[in-house]
Amino acid sequence: MSGFEAICLAAAGVLYAASFLGAVKRWQRWALICLVGGLVLHLASAAVRWGGAGHPPVFGTYEATLAASWILLCFVALSVASVHHQFRVLATGAVPIGLLLLAYGASLFDTQWVPLTISERSLWVELHALFAWLAFAPFTLACCLSGYYLWAGRRHRGGAPEPRDTNPSSDVIDELAFRYITVGFVCHSVMFALGSYYSSILFGTWWRWDPAFSLSLVAWFLVGIYTHMRLFFQWSGSRAARFYLFVYLLIAFSYWGLTYLPAGRTFHVFDLDLSAL
Amino acid sequence: MIASRHSWGTIWTLAGSRYLTVFVLVMAITYVLVLAAFGMLVQTRWLDIIAGLYPYRLLYTLFFVNLVACGIAWLPMVVRRCKREELPEPGAKAARATHVIEVPSPAFRIKDFKQRLRWHGYSILDAASGSGFSSSAASGPVPVCCARRGRFSLAGNLLFHAGFLLLLVGAITNVFYRFEGTAIIAEGDSFTGTKKEYRRIADSFKGAIPRVDFDVEKISAEFWKGKVFFTGLEARLVHRGGRATARLSDAVRVEDADVTIRGFGYVPLAELKDERGEIVTRANLRLNIFPPGSEDYFFVPGYPHKIYVSFYPDHEEANGKILSRSVNPVNPAYFLRIMRGRIPVYSGLVKPGAWVDYDGLSISFPSFVRSGDFRVVSNPGHPFIWVAFVMMCLGLAWRLLFYRKDVALWRDGSGRLWLCGRFDYFPKLNAAWLTGLAEELRSRPG
16 A cells, blocks of 8 residues: 555545535545545555565455455445435545555554465455455445434434535435445345355365354344345334444454454454464 | 134244244344354354254244245235336326426427436337336326336345245255265375275265265475465366366366365375385375374284374474474475384484384385375255355345336326336435436436
8 A cells, every 4th residue: 555545535535524514515526536546546556466466455454454445435436426426425434434444454464465375366265355345335335324314313303404415315315325235235145155155165065154154144134134124114214224333333343353353263364474384 | 624724824924924034034143143152162063063953943944934935925926016017107196106207398308318218227118109018097198208127126036035945955955965075195196986095084974975086196285485384286186087187276076076185295105124124014104294293193004003203394403303494395304103002112213215123123214205185075965055146146136236117208288298207126316316317308408
């Protein structure tokens, strides 16, 4: 990761936040330029790393933060620049999350690339990781929207005026959160299928009660419940938003918490200490 | 009889209810969380045992009963809704999920509107001839343009849930017919798949051993800086189907089984001489002596000795300890411990080709070859499981991402244009999009 991309992304975050809170529309264009510039630099540094290491940057927590933040910010840029250009709240919430992910990976984990071991040398595991981050990004955006929905609702009840540029209504924000969740749900399912297929090659069995599998399955079931509650029991609004924020906690743990499990309990931790060999 | 029929009806209704669906999902989450918690404390094989206990069997049963009952209950509704062809009409504004927007008649560019809908994946239907959509209105507004996408998307729902049933078939097939065995095979050796050739066969195996027959032509391994960190491990196999390369991450299909190489090692050739100096035994020893320092043992039939062997491919002695500088076999040596009952009769380092004398016998390890720890797996249920996963992913994407959207443009008796939309999901989001589209197409000069 280079410092330039962090600066660009931070500038984008600040400009989006300023345009959201100050309702200054012309800053949005600059914010989008900064965001796209940061993404291009991010992609370039990832490509350099890919070329050096010989594998896509998806192994180990640091590389995971690179992949996750890039895909998350791509989702933001595409959403903001195209169909939902008025959703500055999306960028205001998600750009800092992307930056936090980068900071988390760069500050707490080894940034040196390590060679892949034999269990990681497969296209299947790379596709599995790709779909994992493709699921994580919309889940995170849905979390931002659900959080915003609750925040705006509280402000509204408290008599405070809504931010001036809440162009989309609360109902639309609520539905958009659900839409991102459905995209995440589909990608999460594909990730499951690919992971299961790779597990059958690696361990000879399609399912193992590894904590990574179990937690991911719990997250999948929770999203399943959320979907059923919305479609069949007409859950919406703050009730759905509150429930989803709870679901997202578990989703986030299933992605980022595995590295804190007791050593050796899951093969899903790719942070290697080669000096210990 | 009537009461009994009524009771069965009630049970069937309960089995197919959405309340039971949610209950089963909550139950599943609780149970899987229990397994996740145990997973941090015990080995995976214990979790397999826990997942097979009666409370879990009850969960699986409820899950599939609910799934089948819901599927049967949905089927007529799915067929009915897929067949539905009515247009979203201006008069049905109050109807659920129908949105009506008035657009200015002269400025609205219908051709561009159709183009835009096509770009968004809609099929434009010929409203004038009445094909495709049908309007329930006998008089009043007439359709100018009709478009639709995702007509059969509801079938995706069935496809997704049917995938679970296929998953069940695959999982049950694996429970009864799955085979997993491991074998240490040296470079140049043949493997014919007989029971005695396996080092270990999974405890749960109940069926016949799969047919598998191959020769190991070559084994190659790459280590990172000579340390026990594999960056490459592959075995070239020759079988009836030809030559293939097996890796840990890439199985080779050999007859009825999949073969992968999951470990590496060295197989020493051992020679034993008796008191008269005649070689009585010569054999390749398939031992677990990799990584360096690992100890395994063997017996020579007819003799009471238990011979423990460790292998150091690049050995050195430091402070009385034997170490291996790397895993490359550049300076190999064996460490032997020979026991007769509980009595140690020999302990020491042996170089290849050197003879060790004990109890009137002599043993030597003149050479060694590379070996692989191979896994042979037969999972007859896996094809069902992969098809199930494909069905589930496609079904979910079809239903949730390509859901049904009906759009129609009407002209009423006074010449006013009405844009109507009906959407399976996200009605407000889609209505906002439709409104934006209408705004865009009237704001530009026509």
